[in-house]
Each structure stands twice: as C-alpha cells, then as structure tokens.
Amino acid sequence: HRLEPLLMDARYTHAVKPVAMYWSRIDLSLAQTHESLYGCALDSPFHIYRTLRGLGYAVRWITPRQVLDGDLDKVGAVVLAGCNHIPRAVSSTLEAWIQSGGVVIGDDWPGAWDEYAQPQTVLAPVFGVRKKAGKAKDKASDIVLQESSQGYGEVTDAALVRREYYEKIEEIAQQPGATHPVARAVGDFMVSGIGPQSVDCFSGTVIGMTHRGSVGFVINDYGKGKALYSALLLGTIYESSGTRYEWDTTHAGLAYPRILDAFLKYVG
Numbered sequence: 001h002r003l004e005p006l007l008m009d010a011r012y013t014h015a016v017k018p019v020a021m022y023w024s025r026i027d028l029s030l031a032q033t034h035e036s037l038y039g040c041a042l043d044s045p046f047h048i049y050r051t052l053r054g055l056g057y058a059v060r061w062i063t064p065r066q067v068l069d070g071d072l073d074k075v076g077a078v079v080l081a082g083c084n085h086i087p088r089a090v091s092s093t094l095e096a097w098i099q100s101g102g103v104v105i106g107d108d109w110p111g112a113w114d115e116y117a118q119p120q121t122v123l124a125p126v127f128g129v130r131k132k133a134g135k136a137k138d139k140a141s142d143i144v145l146q147e148s149s150q151g152y153g154e155v156t157d158a159a160l161v162r163r164e165y166y167e168k169i170e171e172i173a174q175q176p177g178a179t180h181p182v183a184r185a186v187g188d189f190m191v192s193g194i195g196p197q198s199v200d201c202f203s204g205t206v207i208g209m210t211h212r213g214s215v216g217f218v219i220n221d222y223g224k225g226k227a228l229y230s231a232l233l234l235g236t237i238y239e240s241s242g243t244r245y246e247w248d249t250t251h252a253g254l255a256y257p258r259i260l261d262a263f264l265k266y267v268g
Contacts, residue, residue, distance in 0.1 A: 017076030018058035019264070021045050022067075026085040026115060042194065043082035043107070044235035048260075055261050064090045077103035077264060081234045086111035091122040098126055099223030103267045105260070107230040108197065127229040128203035128220035170196035170232060172208040172216035182219055183207040185262040189255035192240060193232030204229075208259075219263065226267045 023045075052059045062071055062078065067090050072078070078094065080086075083106070086094070091111045098104050104126060111123040124130065173190045175183060186207070196210055204220030210231060218229040230237070239253020 014058040016057075016268075017074065018060045019052050019077045019079060020060050020062035020071075020075040021049060021079050021081070022083050022086075023061045023063050024083045024085065026087075042236060043233040045079075045081050047235045047237075048079055048081055051257050051260060055257055057264065067093050072097045072102065077105065077267070079234070080104060080106040080110040082108055083111065084109050085113045085115060085117065086123070087115040088120060088122070091120060095122050095126060098225035098227065101224040103226050103264075105228045105230075105234070105263070107232065107234040108195065125203065126220070126222045126225075127227050128218055128222075129199040129201055129215065129229050129231075132198040132200050132214070168196065169194055171211040172230075172232060173211070175206050175209050175216075178205070178207050180205045180207050180219060182259075182262045182266045185266070186255075186258050189258065190239070191232070191237050191253075191255050191259070193230075193234075193237035195233040195236065197231045199229075199231055217259065219266075226263075228263045 049059050060075065062075060064087055072093070091114070094102070094104070094111070104110075106123075106127055110127065112119060114120050169192060171190060171192050174186065174188055178184075183205075189208075196212075196214070199215050201215050201218050204218045204227070206215055206218055208217035210216045214231065216231050218227075220227045220229070237256050239255055
C-alpha cells in the first residue's frame with residue numbers, strides 16, 4: 001500500500017499501436033447465427049481477436065463514428081472481418097488513411113456496399129483483388145444480381161445470402177516459389193476455412209492459393225500503406241477444419257497465427 005500512491009498514475013505502454021477490429025452495426029444486424037451456443041455470426045471476430053492477443057498484440061475495437069472522429073491515428077492496423085457494408089464517408093476515410101501509410105486486413109468483400117446497400121468501389125483497389133469473371137453458364141445469376149431502380153431487392157438479397165456454409169470449406173496453402181518477405185517468413189502452411197471467394201489478383205503479390213487453384217492470400221501495396229486480403233472468412237480459419245466449437249483449440253495449429261504475425265511484423 002505504500003507504493004500505491006506512486007503507481008496510481010502509471011499506464012501500461014505497448015511497443016506498437018494496437019490493432020483495431022472494425023465493429024459494424026450494419027453487418028451485425030444482417031448476420032445470421034450458425035451452429036453456435038453463443039449466437040455468434042459465422043465470421044467470428046473473436047477468433048481473430050484472441051489470435052492477435054495470443055501473439056502479444058494490443059487489440060481494441062473501432063466504430064464508424066470513431067473512424068470519422070480521427071481515431072485511426074491511434075491504431076496501427078485495422079481488421080475488416082465480414083465488413084461488407086461500410087458507410088461511404090468511412091470508406092473514403094479508410095482509403096485515405098491506408099494510402100498515407102495505414103495497414104488493413106480484410107476478407108469477403110470489404111466495403112463493397114455502403115450503408116444503404118448501394119455498391120461502391122472505394123476500397124476495391126486497396127486489396128488488389130476483384131471478382132473473377134464468370135462463365136457463360138453464370139449469366140442467369142448475373143441477371144439476378146442486377147441492381148434495380150430501388151437498389152437491391154428481395155430477390156438479390158436472397159441470392160447474396162450464403163446457404164449450406166459447412167459445404168463450402170476450402171484450404172489455402174503457400175504459393176510455390178513466392179519470394180515476398182511474408183511468404184518467406186511464414187514458410188510452408190495449410191489452413192482451412194469457410195466461404196471461399198473466387199477472385200483475381202490485379203495488384204499485389206499472391207502468397208497463398210486455394211486447394212482448387214484460386215487466389216487465397218494477397219498482400220498489396222497501396223500508396224504508402226499495406227493490405228492483406230483473405231479469400232476465406234478470417235474468423236473461420238483454423239489448421240485442420242473450418243469449424244468453430246468449444247473444442248476448436250484442438251486443431252487451431254500455428255499456421256494462422258504465423259500468417260497474421262508475419263504480415264504485421266512486415267508492415268512494422
């Protein structure tokens with residue numbers, strides 16, 4: 001108790017700025033529950049949170065309002081996990097921050113739609129990926145996904161909703177011959193996850209490929225900033241299977257933490 005007056009004003013200082021998990025009320029309101037006693041969304045941000053904490057990084061949450069209030073200056077990186085709907089003003093702020101030296105990690109289609117479910121492309125070049133061109137047999141689905149005069153309607157919403165998630169498990173392994181510093185630091189790896197996106201890389205370096213030969217992990221330089229994109233939902237990635245139950249730590253493995261850690265060390 002004698003030391004207490006000396007320690008009352010002490011604050012723990014981290015060696016680097018914290019990693020911020022973007023918290024989106026919009027996407028949380030659209031998420032469905034899947035095989036979880038706790039009612040978590042499938043792309044659980046808590047798996048990413050505990051992985052980063054286990055690696056020793058300070059982790060906090062950041063909201064759209066905090067982004068607009070300038071809180072990006074207080075964080076070293078932002079994770080956009082399952083954040084498909086990002087307000088236009090927030091997307092523009094994030095894009096400018098990354099271009100000036102910010103760091104971002106994302107999955108799915110970060111900010112592909114705004115707060116009114118209208119398509120936008122502000123963050124598309126940040127990650128260096130785009131939807132892979134469909135084949136002729138996909139023309140019918142292209143018609144379904146067309147935007148109406150009232151924006152996206154019920155038919156399109158139904159087409160966009162993923163069904164039968166656990167039939168959409170995919171694996172990502174290292175890209176053979178990749179010389180990127182992150183690829184060299186990670187070495188051989190194999191991870192599994194849910195919800196693979198079929199994307200083409202138009203900018204950046206592919207460091208991981210899916211089992212079916214599609215783009216898996218991409219690292220892109222955007223201005224002075226860096227971006228890591230995952231074709232699998234980040235919150236579902238484990239070593240041996242893309243499931244999330246109370247025994248998930250038994251197959252967590254080290255590949256997933258090594259990838260995140262190698263990228264964050266690479267960007268400083």
